[in-house]
Amino acid sequence: MIDPAASSPVSSQIFAVVSLLCISVAVVLILRYYLPLRTTPAYLLVPVFFALWLPASMVLLVPIDLASSALADDAAARGIWLSRAVIKVSWRIVYWLTFVLTWFILPILAEYSDSGYREPKAKVVDSLRANAQYYALVFGSGFLALIYVLVSYGHFSKSLQSTVMALAYCWGLVLAIYLMGHGLVAIPRRLFRNANISGKLRRIQAQAPRVYEQMEDAEMTLEDLEMQVSELSRRKGGSVSLFQDWIEELVDLTNLPESGPATARVIPGSGDASRMLPTVITEKYMADLTRRLVRAKHARARYVGDWNRLLEDAVKTQAILDSAASKKLDFGAPSPVSGFWDRHNPLTPYTRFLFHYHFVPYFRIGLGAFLSLASACIVWSEVVKGLLPTLSVIRYSVIHHWEAEGGRVGFAGQVIAALWMLYMCAAALTSITEVKVWRGRALVRRNTAPESAFWYASQVARLSVPLSYNFMTFLGVIYHDTVFFDFLGQLINLTPLGEWFDYLFPAFILLPVGATLFGLYGKVKRTVGFGVDVLDDDDEEGTNVYGSGSWREGRDLIERELNGTSAAIRGRRAEAAARIAGHPASRAAPILSVPGSSARREAGAPTTPLGTSPNARPAANTSARRVGRTQGSSSRSEPEPEDENFFEALGHRFRNTIDTMDKPKWLQDIGQGIKKPKWMGGDDEAEDAGSSQARTNTDVRRWFGGGSEGRIRL
Known part of the structure; x- marks a missing residue:
């Protein structure tokens, strides 16, 4: 056997x-994608670059x-190897830089960037104040653990370092075991589900009401x-004059002239906006307003991006389904934000159909x-590594050269x-990207x-070391000879508690x-509720059982957006809100209701391609619920059942048919009183016109802008 410290080959x-240069380029491309x-x-x-590059x-x-x-x-069986001195220095640099970034630099900089103060000194003080509770908890736990290590180990030389x-x-x-356990199931299941094109489209439609409501x-x-x-x-004047420059910066940040009329958001009965x-006005209030404004802008950008991406996925998935008849697939002109392969696709419509309709589903199933x-x-391997390490599958997949002294990795x-x-x-x-974290953080x-x-970035850095060392424990006793075990493993196994935790806890x-x-997350959420956001990737049959609407509502919502009717709807809503703001005491706020999309298709409504109207937003039942909730109305539409049997569907169709029938004239005249005959001075035609006008004036639908045709105007 060759001494690894004797020499190091140039090829390695x-x-x-x-390899490090390739990793650096990949990290820069990731940063460019998100920032x-x-x-x-x-x-x-x-800091973010090193927080990704080191792991x-x-x-x-x-x-x-x-x-x-x-x-x-x-x-030939040596592989890529370096001297132990080089590896030891590398581990020290990687570990301690990752440790400092995770526990000190990144949390302080995160609160610094989130602070609403203008001056750097005030931002630093605000960041330290925000992290004070976090550090008190960390140092308190560390002090208790230090006492335990001192009692168990009996020495002081390595107690502090090992405890930390x-x-x-x-x-x-x-954290790594929990997130990895969820991801090990979620990734394959997502591939299996997306292999079914119609099921994928239904899940997209089921997500549409929730995403639109969040937007x-x-x-x-x-x-x-x-x-x-x-x-x-x-x-003007007073305490506001002390923050005039700050206020001007906020005005420039909001871009108020391009954000629409402010009167559209005035709530009737709420009084003056002041x-x-x-x-x-204090400095603390200005900092809090700045922080909330910046967060709101990023939140709006996040949900608008989610909505546009959902529309793009829906259009592509629907195009793939529709291509089954013509055997040709054409996604149309690529959007300006499309990737390189979408803008330079060498496939013909027929080969594109074969690729997306046949190859991609089977590839997803195989993968x-x-x-x-x-x-x-x-x-x-996680379950058996503590008791029966020889049964670990990963161990035999990595170690291919077995010798009397142990295994060798080539x-x-x-x-x-x-x-x-x-x-x-x-x-x-x-799994981190799927967790609904506090403050609405998102990439x-x-x-x-x-x-x-x-x-x-801090979560990536925090998970890297535990996952790396946890993987090495799959290999049995061979990892005891590594530099990583000498550097970290001995300190973890310093006490019996640490050794048993390292071997038994991964079984959880x-x-x-x-x-x-x-699907335990979904069952808990349906049972407990309280608006708790958990990992809800366990919905079955593609139904949105947790959202604000069904997949049918999402389908109509997507159709209204793609048919180009959302801009006109939003304009009417703004005009109605402006009228209400001008006369707050005149009448209650309207609850909007939009006819079905099939009527617009029969009327020949023009279609707008995706991406041509970025500011257009569709109106849906979720909007009606939100307007009613904002204006103080308690009306809510009942959720539509997802799955119906034959008798339920038949009953719903009968009910819809009866509800949409126009009443005959003789039935409408009931309750209007006895009309005077013509010889007593009554005019039948005038009477009919007057009664019709009276019915129109007393109809409750006129409160919502309705006419005699039975429809509700927007």
């Missing part, structure tokens, strides 16, 4: 350097450490804050089956180990909020796996 060093690089400040780009380098460093721990005599590293590892392992809520919140800024800019503002097997291997084993780690990290990180293409970017991955596999 070149491979390691080239505008030219306008993003350096204090955001540099990605662990995927390269772990296989090299495994191959360098004990080299085989056969040169072990606590960070344990907290990261708890409208975000727009309404932003409009309310813009009204406050507008009213604040009208004030009541929203305090009598004395889903393969990843399901990989997920089962990971879960099995180049093929290093590649497989890197793939295992990538899948484990992808399962955990995918938005080219418009991610700075605080969200810091938060997601069965809890998130079972909860996701059997």
